[in-house]
Amino acid sequence: MSEVTASAIVDFAVKLEENASKFYKELAERFPDKKLSLQSFAKTCDRNRISILRTYQETITDAIEAGYSVKEVNLNDYAVDFSLPANISLADALKKAVDFEEKVASLFSTVAEQSKDLLHTIADAFRIAARKHRDQKQKVEALIGK
Amino acid sequence: MAILEEPIKEPVNVMNYIGGEWVESKGKYVDIVNPATMKVIGRVPRSTADELNGAVKAAWDAFEEWRRTPPVARARCLFRLKELLEENFEELSRIVVMEHGKIIDEARGEVRRGIENVEVAAGIPSLMMGYNLEDVARGIDEYVIYQPVGVFGVISPFNFPFMVPLWFAPYAVATGNCVIIKPSSEDPISQMKIAELAEEAGFPPGVWNVVNGGREVVNAMLEHPDISGICFVGSTPVAKNVIYKKCGETGKRVIAQAGAKNFILVMPDANLERTIAACMTSFFGNAGQRCLAGANLVVVGEGLSEQEFNNFYDKVVKAFVDSASKIRVGYGLDESVQMGPVRDEEKKKRIIGYIEKGIEEGAKLVLDGRQVKLIGDWPTNCFLNPTVFTEVTPDMTIGREEIFGPVACIMRARTFDEAVDMIHGNPYGNSASIFTQSGKWAREFRYRVLCGNIGINIGIPAPMAFFPFGGMKNSFFGVLHGQGREAIRFFTEAKVVIERWF
Numbered sequence: 001m002s003e004v005t006a007s008a009i010v011d012f013a014v015k016l017e018e019n020a021s022k023f024y025k026e027l028a029e030r031f032p033d034k035k036l037s038l039q040s041f042a043k044t045c046d047r048n049r050i051s052i053l054r055t056y057q058e059t060i061t062d063a064i065e066a067g068y069s070v071k072e073v074n075l076n077d078y079a080v081d082f083s084l085p086a087n088i089s090l091a092d093a094l095k096k097a098v099d100f101e102e103k104v105a106s107l108f109s110t111v112a113e114q115s116k117d118l119l120h121t122i123a124d125a126f127r128i129a130a131r132k133h134r135d136q137k138q139k140v141e142a143l144i145g146k
Numbered sequence: 147m148a149i150l151e152e153p154i155k156e157p158v159n160v161m162n163y164i165g166g167e168w169v170e171s172k173g174k175y176v177d178i179v180n181p182a183t184m185k186v187i188g189r190v191p192r193s194t195a196d197e198l199n200g201a202v203k204a205a206w207d208a209f210e211e212w213r214r215t216p217p218v219a220r221a222r223c224l225f226r227l228k229e230l231l232e233e234n235f236e237e238l239s240r241i242v243v244m245e246h247g248k249i250i251d252e253a254r255g256e257v258r259r260g261i262e263n264v265e266v267a268a269g270i271p272s273l274m275m276g277y278n279l280e281d282v283a284r285g286i287d288e289y290v291i292y293q294p295v296g297v298f299g300v301i302s303p304f305n306f307p308f309m310v311p312l313w314f315a316p317y318a319v320a321t322g323n324c325v326i327i328k329p330s331s332e333d334p335i336s337q338m339k340i341a342e343l344a345e346e347a348g349f350p351p352g353v354w355n356v357v358n359g360g361r362e363v364v365n366a367m368l369e370h371p372d373i374s375g376i377c378f379v380g381s382t383p384v385a386k387n388v389i390y391k392k393c394g395e396t397g398k399r400v401i402a403q404a405g406a407k408n409f410i411l412v413m414p415d416a417n418l419e420r421t422i423a424a425c426m427t428s429f430f431g432n433a434g435q436r437c438l439a440g441a442n443l444v445v446v447g448e449g450l451s452e453q454e455f456n457n458f459y460d461k462v463v464k465a466f467v468d469s470a471s472k473i474r475v476g477y478g479l480d481e482s483v484q485m486g487p488v489r490d491e492e493k494k495k496r497i498i499g500y501i502e503k504g505i506e507e508g509a510k511l512v513l514d515g516r517q518v519k520l521i522g523d524w525p526t527n528c529f530l531n532p533t534v535f536t537e538v539t540p541d542m543t544i545g546r547e548e549i550f551g552p553v554a555c556i557m558r559a560r561t562f563d564e565a566v567d568m569i570h571g572n573p574y575g576n577s578a579s580i581f582t583q584s585g586k587w588a589r590e591f592r593y594r595v596l597c598g599n600i601g602i603n604i605g606i607p608a609p610m611a612f613f614p615f616g617g618m619k620n621s622f623f624g625v626l627h628g629q630g631r632e633a634i635r636f637f638t639e640a641k642v643v644i645e646r647w648f
Contacts, residue, residue: 003472007251008147008481057235061258065605066251067431067484068423068469118423 004073006066006119009111010056012075013126016104017049019082023097031090037143041097044136048129055125069118070111078107094144101137105130147482149522153237154244158188160334160358162197163341165204166351171197173359178335181247181487181528182477188245190334193359195366198326201355202372205297205324208352213294213322215350217271220320224268226347227316231261234343238336240479242308245333247486247528248432249478253308260312262611263629267316273634274321286646292638294322295399296374299367301389302337303380304330304489305435305550311337313615314377314401317633319353323374326355328363332489368392375399375636377628379437382548382574382620390623401636402623403437403615405548406576409569410440410605411591413562413582414450414458420603421581422465425554426484428579428605430473430532433488434497434552437621438577438599438606442538442545442555448562448587459558463536466556467513470532476521483521487528488551494528497551501533504544504555509535515552540568548574562587569595575618577607598622 021042028038060066080100084093108130116123160178162169171191178188212220231238235257242253267273278289298318302310311327318325329337337356344354357363367373368389375398378389385404393400410428412421428440445462447455476483488494498516505511515533518526530552538545538555545555559565569578579601580591588602598616601607609615614627626636 003484005249005251005481005484007249007254011481057254057258059258060251060255061262061610065423065427066255067249068426117420 003068004070004075006056006060006069006115006122008075009070009073010052010122012078013052013108013111013129014049016078016080016107017045017052019080020100020104021045021049023082023084026084027090027093030084034090034143037139041136041140044132048132052122052125052129056122059121065118069115071114073107073110073114078103080104091144094140097140098137098144101133101140105133105137108133147480149477150240150250150479150481152244152479153240154187154335157186158335158338160188160190160338162191162193162201162358163338163345163354163356164197164201165207165355166345169197171358173197173362176331178245178333179490180244181489182524184525184527188335190331190358192331193357193363195362198357198359198363198366199370201326201357202297202370204352205326205355206372208350209294209296209324212319212324212350212353215322217274217320217322220322221268221270223347223349224264224270224316224320227344227349228261228264228268230343230347231257231264231340234339235261238308238339241336241339242333243478243486245335246304246307247478247489249483249486250481252432253478256306256309259608259611260309263312264316266611266630267320270320270634273631274638276640282644286644288642288644291641291643292321292634293641295637295639297324297326297372298637299373299376300325300327301364301367301376301378301380302327302329304332305432305437307333308336308340310379311340313379313628314633315354317629318637319349321634321637323637324353324355326357326367326373328357328359328367331358331360334358368396368398371396373398377401379403381405385623386620399636400624401626401628403617403628404621404623405574406437406439406621407441407546407548407572407574408439408577408579408597409442409444409565409572410578410601411444411446411559411562411565411580411582412462413446413448413580413584413587415583416581417583417603418462418465422469424581424603424605425466426469426473429554430470430485430552431606433485433530435488435493435550436606438608440554440579440605441549442540442557442568444557444559444565444568446559446562446565455558455560463512463556466554467534470534470554471513473532474521475519475529475531477524480522485532485552488530489528491527493551494530497530497549497553500544500547500549500551500553504535504538504542504553507542507544508537509542509544509555510537512536540571546572562590566591566594569597573620576621577601577616579604579607598627
């Protein structure tokens with residue numbers, strides 16, 4: 001497996017967060033009784049996106065091995081279906097959310113682990129975002145249980 | 147992987163920025179070509195000496211007012227410039243990819259480095275403070291004040307078109323001087339963008355000027371009696387025989403940063419995996435067109451038996467060549483790519499000449515980058531893949547001269563002392579690095595090696611904005627260096643005041 005550049009990883013992560021945020025926002029429109037929770041999930045994704053992008057842009061000078069830091073990630077394995085069919089139930093949509101929260105958390109943890117020696121601060125941003133997605137997964141599961 | 151959107155849609159007509167006006171040059175225009183796609187992305191003038199003289203006049207016209215502007219107000223212009231650079235961070239980075247050829251991670255790193263210099267220079271109210279002592283004799287006080295000097299010229303190279311002028315210009319204007327930047331005519335677009343942002347940031351007309359061109363503009367700068375100093379980054383022959391010499395003759399201050407041949411030592415106790423990752427960036431980042439790029443990798447056999455040393459050498463070579471052979475080469479706006487093209491076809495030809503010379507002189511070519519293999523369907527005009535030679539000796543042309551391309555020379559040194567002698571035998575002294583887990587060898591290296599920038603487990607020892615960019619021997623001509631406090635000192639005159647009141 002060949003290395004993935006920092007730019008490619010960050011771009012992929014930013015798109016995941018954008019799409020996840022859109023997913024929750026649309027769901028919030030469709031299911032007003034869960035609006036507050038769903039909007040807070042979207043906000044977490046927005047904050048993660050800003051944090052990862054800002055950290056990358058502000059520390060790319062330190063990340064001098066940016067092209068050679070992440071060796072064993074195949075981004076295709078982390079493709080996520082964020083589509084929301086018109087007639088999807090809240091429970092089914094949240095199950096989808098549980099799946100992608102786990103997938104995103106897993107990707108971010110892997111990136112953080114692999115790049116911690118050479119990308120330092122960027123790795124930290126991924127580690128924190130992974131933790132937030134894991135916490136969020138639990139919150140989504142709790143919402144399904146209600 | 148998809149190509150990031152190109153910010154330059156139509157060819158850019160590069161203009162001069164003189165006295166707060168955007169001026170079309172009367173000089174001949176030449177094309178600016180994206181080296182990855184070979185498409186024309188702009189045209190740049192070869193401005194005339196008269197146009198440069200006009201900029202000098204505009205700068206001096208602005209000087210008196212600007213030097214009287216309180217440092218805190220000058221700093222606010224720099225804060226605004228920093229904000230504007232941040233707002234345009236991504237566009238500027240992609241312009242750098244298009245005009246130069248480097249990959250997007252490298253371009254963003256370059257833009258960040260440039261911005262960091264603006265940030266540091268914005269601390270000018272503190273940085274420019276003098277010092278004093280009361281009662282140097284009874285009732286007499288003495289103090290030093292730092293004052294701006296006048297108008298400075300900045301002549302920058304093609305390899306870091308955005309960043310290098312920002313090693314100097316922010317400090318020049320922060321200290322109350324005016325500046326005239328002559329960008330590289332190969333990739334001047336990002337400098338035009340910076341000037342647009344400087345205008346928007348509120349620098350008064352004449353404080354920040356850009357005159358595009360080639361030798362005629364450089365000569366006019368050097369000859370002009372009203373230019374107080376020159377900051378230059380480029381090749382050693384020009385730095386030494388033209389810039390430094392001429393500045394001496396005309397009484398100008400000078401910072402002339404020049405060529406390099408940087409050695410990287412790998413000691414037997416080095417963490418090989420991380421050393422190799424660092425070396426890939428060092429030797430092949432920016433397609434090797436970096437004055438801090440690794441050029442000679444010296445495998446050191448200190449403390450090893452002959453057999454152990456041979457095994458260690460083979461292990462390093464194998465890891466290095468394996469990694470280098472996997473580097474993905476292509477257009478820098480493709481995020482999967484790890485190395486872009488060299489800047490133009492002439493440079494590629496020159497690098498190939500060195501590769502041929504290496505073969506001719508008996509070095510062993512173990513990875514031939516002339517066999518171009520690209521990610522994506524791009525014209526191969528300016529592309530090379532990584533090249534690796536082994537069994538190189540310091541007296542070979544490729545072991546001695548600056549290649550400025552993606553060519554690595556691997557050498558053997560039986561002992562640490564022999565490796566240090568190799569470094570000292572080379573006329574350049576820009577940077578040198580050592581990879582080791584031993585504090586003893588690291589300290590010896592830092593203490594003894596005659597190079598301006600030392601890396602300990604760092605492949606590219608590039609000083610941050612708040613430290614000077616070092617350089618010794620044939621890699622630097624001058625006294626004070628660019629960036630940080632030395633730049634503040636360079637751009638100011640120390641005036642001593644001795645005061646007594648009757």
